[in-house]
Each structure stands twice: as structure tokens, then as C-alpha cells.
Amino acid sequence: MSNTKAVTPYGGEQNEKKKEVASMFNNIAGNYDFLNHFLSMGIDKLWRKKVVKIVNRFQPKSILDVATGTGDLAIALLKTNPQKITGIDISEGMLKKGKVKIKELKVEDKIQLEYGDSENIHFEDNSFDAITVAFGVRNYQNLDKGLSEMFRVLKPASPLVVLEFSKPSNWFFKQIYFFYFTNVLPFIGKLISKDSRAYTYLPESVRAFPDGSVFANKLKEAGFKSVKCTSLTFGISTIYEAIK
Numbered sequence: 001m002s003n004t005k006a007v008t009p010y011g012g013e014q015n016e017k018k019k020e021v022a023s024m025f026n027n028i029a030g031n032y033d034f035l036n037h038f039l040s041m042g043i044d045k046l047w048r049k050k051v052v053k054i055v056n057r058f059q060p061k062s063i064l065d066v067a068t069g070t071g072d073l074a075i076a077l078l079k080t081n082p083q084k085i086t087g088i089d090i091s092e093g094m095l096k097k098g099k100v101k102i103k104e105l106k107v108e109d110k111i112q113l114e115y116g117d118s119e120n121i122h123f124e125d126n127s128f129d130a131i132t133v134a135f136g137v138r139n140y141q142n143l144d145k146g147l148s149e150m151f152r153v154l155k156p157a158s159p160l161v162v163l164e165f166s167k168p169s170n171w172f173f174k175q176i177y178f179f180y181f182t183n184v185l186p187f188i189g190k191l192i193s194k195d196s197r198a199y200t201y202l203p204e205s206v207r208a209f210p211d212g213s214v215f216a217n218k219l220k221e222a223g224f225k226s227v228k229c230t231s232l233t234f235g236i237s238t239i240y241e242a243i244k
């Protein structure tokens with residue numbers, strides 16, 4: 001609700017969220033990939049594969065991976081054999097890590113990572129055949145603006161696929177999950193990343209995120225049609241598919 005306190009990485013106001021998010025991801029960029037796979041026990045890779053499978057149905061030539069971070073989804077999307085994948089992010093630290101990976105894989109001709117804000121995307125209307133976002137929308141300062149910008153740069157009849165954490169629905173599983181998420185994960189996250197807030201912000205932002213049908217409605221309000229939600233791994237994550 002509108003009177004609830006903003007959930008931001010370092011406790012600032014909602015209008016400072018973008019700056020804080022960029023700075024937090026700059027701080028943890030060096031350990032991000034390791035912690036991601038370690039703390040999720042590798043499940044994050046399976047979730048990204050599911051996104052790739054959905055995108056593959058559309059055989060897009062050009063893909064925009066928003067909030068690309070270190071480029072894991074952009075790299076996984078190579079399986080769909082597009083002509084070009086563009087990844088944008090507001091964290092220079094994350095992009096730097098991603099560029100090293102892309103260079104090592106020798107796929108610079110296919111994937112281009114660049115600075116870009118999802119709430120003010122620097123591309124023309126109707127530019128891409130598909131858009132993906134993995135674990136990004138929860139971090140947007142202005143979610144509605146981010147969704148309408150993705151709608152704008154997507155070509156008509158093309159898909160948006162969003163992967164994001166959600167809250168498990170089963171009561172028993174939810175207790176175990178949030179215990180791990182609010183106690184174990186921040187402890188290990190802080191120990192390794194040295195950022196005391198990043199892995200406390202993570203469960204806080206998941207709790208605050210309007211997941212499931214609320215997010216699906218936001219997609220419809222932004223103009224998307226045929227919105228579909230698929231819950232993954234007891235509802236820890238959800239894939240949202242939508243068409244412009």
C-alpha cells in the first residue's frame with residue numbers, strides 16, 4: 001500500500017532506490033555469480049532454462065535482456081539462435097563482469113552489454129522481437145514505468161518473459177523458506193560479499209514485490225495481452241509471459 005515504507009537497499013527513500021540498487025550491485029558484482037548459484041543450490045540455472053524454452057518458441061532475431069547483470073540469461077538465450085542479444089543494466093560493475101564472460105566465450109558478435117535504464121530505455125519504439133528480465137523488475141524504482149518502457153520498445157505480437165522471485169503459497173514450505181531467506185542467506189551473503197545489506201534487502205524486496213496476479217494485472221495495465229503466470233519450485237519463483 002502507498003503508506004508502507006520503501007524497500008531500498010540502504011534504507012533511503014523510494015526516489016533514491018535506483019541509485020542505491022546500482023551501488024549495491026556494484027558492491028557485490030565480484031561475488032554475484034558464485035553467490036547466486038551457491039545460495040540457490042543451482043536452481044537459478046534451471047529457471048533461466050525455462051525462460052529460454054519459452055523465448056525459443058518465438059524464434060526472435062533480436063532480443064533485449066533488461067537488467068542483464070552479469071549476462072547469465074543473455075548467454076543462456078544464445079540457445080534460441082538469434083542474430084543479436086542486447087543486455088542493458090544500470091550497474092557498471094555487473095556489466096564489467098558480464099563483458100569478461102562474453103569475451104571468454106567468444107560471443108561478442110552475438111551479445112552486446114551496455115549501460116541502460118529499464119525505466120527510460122534508450123531504444124526506439126518497436127525495436128525488439130523479444131524482451132526478457134530475470135530478477136530485475138523487483139529492483140525497479142518505478143515498476144509501472146519500467147513495464148511501459150518494455151512495452152514501448154517491444155515489437156507488436158512479440159513476447160515479454162519475466163522471471164522473478166515470488167512468495168511460496170504453501171504455509172509450511174513458506175515458513176522454512178523465509179527462515180532460510182531471512183537468517184541463513186543474509187549471513188552467508190554478508191560473509192562472502194562483505195555488503196551487509198545486499199542479502200537482507202533480497203528477502204525484504206521479495207516480500208514487498210507485488211507478485212502473482214497483482215503483477216499480472218500490472219502487465220495488463222501496461223498494455224500486454226495473453227498474460228500467463230507459471231509458478232516454479234513451490235512458488236519460490238514465477239515466470240510471467242505476455243504478448244504486446
Ligand SMILES: C[S@@+](CC[C@H](N)C(=O)[O-])C[C@H]1O[C@@H](n2cnc3c(N)ncnc32)[C@H](O)[C@@H]1O
Pocket residue numbers: 018021022025036066067068069070071072073088089090091094116117118119133134135136139140141
Ligand atoms: C538480481 S540482478 C539480476 C541479473 C541477471 N538478470 C540475472 O539473472 O542474474 C538485478 C539486476 O537488475 C539491475 N537493475 C535494477 N534496476 C534497473 C534498472 N532500472 N535498469 C536496468 N537495470 C536495473 C541491477 O543493476 C542488477 O544488475
